[in-house]
Amino acid sequence: MARIGVFICHCGENISATVDCPKVSEVAAKFPGVAYSVDYKYMCSDPGQSLVVNAIKEHKLTGIVVSACSPRMHEPTFRRACAEAGLNPYLCEMANIREHCSWVHEKGDRTDQKAIDVVRMMVEKVKRNNALMSIKVPVTKTALVIGGGVAGIQAALDIANAGHKVVMVEREPSIGGHMSQLSETFPTLDCSQCILTPRMVEVAQNPNITLYTYAEVESVEGFVGNFNVKIRKKAKSIDETLCNGCGMCTTKCPQKKIPNEFELGMGNRPAIYVPFPQAVPNVPVIDRLNCTYYKNGKCKICEKFCQPKAIRFDQEDEIIEVAVGAISICTGFDVKKTDFFPEYGYGKHKDIIDGLQFERMASASGPTLGAIRRPSDGAEPKKIVFVACAGSRDPAKGIEYCSKICCMYTAKHAILYKHKVHDGTAYIFYMDIRAAGKNYDEFTRRAIEEDNAQYIRGRVSSIYERDGKLIVIGTDTLMNHETVEIEADMVVLATAGVANQGAEELAQKLHVSYDQHRFFSEAHPKLKPVETNTAGIYLAGACQSPKDIPESVAAASGVAGKISCLFSSSELTREPLIAFVDRIAAPDYSSCTGCFLCQPVCPYNAIEKEDIKDRAGNLIKSLAYINPGLCQGCGTCVAICKSKSIDIDGYTNQQMYSEVDALLNS
């Protein structure tokens, strides 16, 4: 005879303001099989949990229903309470009357009735729960880091220094990411490359790190602790083991006028190239779309001059398979280009550039060697306008969120400009200065007070070109909303930070969720900021939302901590909520007919063949067998099984039907 306990939580006012909790408890007490029912203000609190533990012991409960929030929130809490009271943790069920009831309905009888029905369903279910034991799986102590920007570099170094192996995959020919493109960094104005380059070199030299550049993740299978990853290493057309990085090939290449991606089109590069001088690894790649040999079948000048004979024109893409236990996504962000803005000329004016282009211009290693010059004619701009929120906080045409980093880098740009053009004036159109962070507000004050940046509070309505000047028409909302017209020499748009190209496809390959802006979603906005909803896959840096360098680095170290924790033991405990094939006595052994229709539909390759043999070793029957280490409990096999031989622990057909029955017979 079942003795079920029901525990109704008020969740402060979250539930009790809408649902009449004492009434629900009173009604539940009368359900068949319920031995104890109670309501309490905070069931997840210490006294609340003690209440559960004591009730289990005192009333000799055989199962409990906690009627509170989502199981994703507190199921582990109450399972622990069960275990403490000596009850199998899987004899605990959550009835969600918060997300499914109080948060989505108005106060009233019908809402109370729904809460009662939800509890009734779970009472019927828990009566049919079985005691289950957790599953142990081994852990592969190697981490995959996708993306070699500052977040990826930090995560890889921290994990490697904790003594674990790391495989890093970077799409570009060099690691370094956007940080390697920046000139100086706020709020200290230290040189970006100077602080990043040593870290890049460390990655290359760390014996625990295997680096694949010019490579992308092709596919990912498996689960936490045991992922199988295929990496496509794109053909660089170079034998990396032979190349000594002398650079002869790049100087001799006859193609010289290919827009340089690293310089954001403001400089040129040859067809065989290293993206920038400090690149790691210092190995060139051949851009086959632009290489004369691949286009016309003739040239091979680079091969002639390559002393170590490292050029390989017939090299093909290579697929590398690695086994890893955890994955960190560090794929970064992108910025909107100037052609996105209709009112600023759809990118047709050469002297309107984006923030990243300004970084290259201000960088000592950039296309102008650090001098601020108009792209159209190379003249030094004496009046420069910075437009903040270009595309950000713009639900109509851009994105609705704040890109977060622009206020600070725009202040930095104004300072750098003034340091380079002493007689110039920088105007900044802004809506709010968002400078929350250590020494951040002081930095924007420095731009205003010491470097004379002219901040104008208002947006820019339009920009057009006339006689070589850019006419910027904005408003000053602190000056009676008057129109402000500036004849500028150059305009820098602080364009919105957006999700990186390919983020969506990668998310689908990894089975992790992403938001409407294609940024990867964290498991919990406050308490699980670096985890994804998929166990073993973590997030760091701006692939999650626009982030500055300190934040990206902090998140990366957070991920490294999480992964080191995961790697700290050789086995993982998993929930036993998995599929199983029924077994019955001989001579049938199982109702399974051995059709194996379940095998191709299983997304986790968890279904194997089990042969039943007699003592002489003769085959009696072949049955489906579900590998408990691989099964994720998705239930696809249950649905397709014709003989109804498969079921899922914790979600058996019987349990599900009893829930439906409880609802229909209420």
Add this chain to the structure above:
Amino acid sequence: MKLGFYPGCSLEGASREYNESVQAVAEKLGIELVSIPDWNCCGATAAHNLDKELSLSLPARNLALAEEAGLTELVVPCAACYSRFTVTQHELLHDNAMHKKVNEIIGKEYKGTLRILNVIQFIEEYIIDKLEDNMKFEINKKVACYYGCLLVRPNKILNFDRTEDPQTMDVVMKKLGADSIDWAFKTECCGAGFSVSFTEAVGRLSGKIIEDASHRGAEALVVACPMCHSNLDMRRPAMDKYNGKKIDTPVIYITQAIGLALGIDRKKLGLNRHFVPVKLDNFKPYVKKEVVVENTQIMEEI
């Protein structure tokens, strides 16, 4: 080919050269334009400034009459009327209660089956393909295409061309052999709504437009709106006063430009009715271009 036609008051009065040029071009190309029987004024700015229901009812009466006459497509060359018609259609089709009310007010049933075309859409759909076979001259001049407000805004309702720096008129003018320039005031308001009641503002708004076009070397402004035209043409003294100099760049309708390319008599196009004389002449005779078949292999490589 028969198409419904709504001239509107301006085209019957102060902007009759627009009507004349539309009719002349249509006639030349064998397109019959059938006016809505007993049409009335669309109410223009005055109606929607003072009363919303009136501003919807006046256009709705015309649309209902057009439907009664069995018309399916309606050409509305006046950009202001086009805007009122399109907004009315949009509002009534998205607001059932208002739709019922307006039907009751006008004492007719407006169903919402008409397709409303502005002059550019009319040109794109019925004229542009016929140009090659009928053109006599190339309009070998530098022109500035001026769109104004009513053709492009509100974009969500009109859904015509892009919001800023529109291109449809430029495409037509290039087809006619003109060099249509890139300039800054394509969609800035000329202030026509205040042409009579607040002429100083008009001098400033239109003055900036005409000055920018002429500064960039335009030999003519090309327009598709009678409000813009009469404003930019007739209010030139106020603009010259604002600019502090005399600018004699003429303003022509896009249909007049097409008419000139088709070799239609200037008087028939109403070019004699302008206040700022239209001196454009010496057009290059048009020679039909031979069709060159591109090397498909090269195309693929590109």
Add this chain to the structure above:
Amino acid sequence: MSNPHHTEDNSLAGKVQKHTGVKVSRCYQCGKCSAGCPVSSDMDFPPSLLIRKLQTGFPKHEEEVLRSKSIWFCLTCEMCIARCPMEVDIPPMIDYLRGESMRLNKANPAAKNIIRFHKAFLNSIQKTGRLYEMGLIVDYKSRSLNMVQDVVLAPSMFAKGKLKILPELIKDRKNIKQIFQKTLKNKHK
């Protein structure tokens, strides 16, 4: 959309939302509308400032809005909404405010000419069904007592065939009269 937890908003902003669907609280005061507005320099309050005054909901500010020149100087060119990042649809809001301003007899004196012109225009349509430009100018100029300005243009317009001496009359003028009776007349008289 109204929030069931809130009582009815009787402020001018609340009325604007109820009648036009325009929610002034969406405006974050970036001023892009004022920067692009062709007549903001003629206005006493540029569009974004007008919205700010509606946002505060102070009686003093609401009064200023209804008595402002701004609502009459708007040309409905729609540039503001074309560029507004928050899609605050200013033109229908201004149409509504004009109606309220007239209804409450608060129309700004500087707008006299504009209102007279609109009335003369509608008057012309009401009588004939179409615009009779000659009649309009005579009617408007006599209402505004400003005969000089456009009398200069009239003779040359006439010479170019742009002004007709007699109005064009449509047949079903009863229908037009009925439309005016059921709309404008119904409310304002």
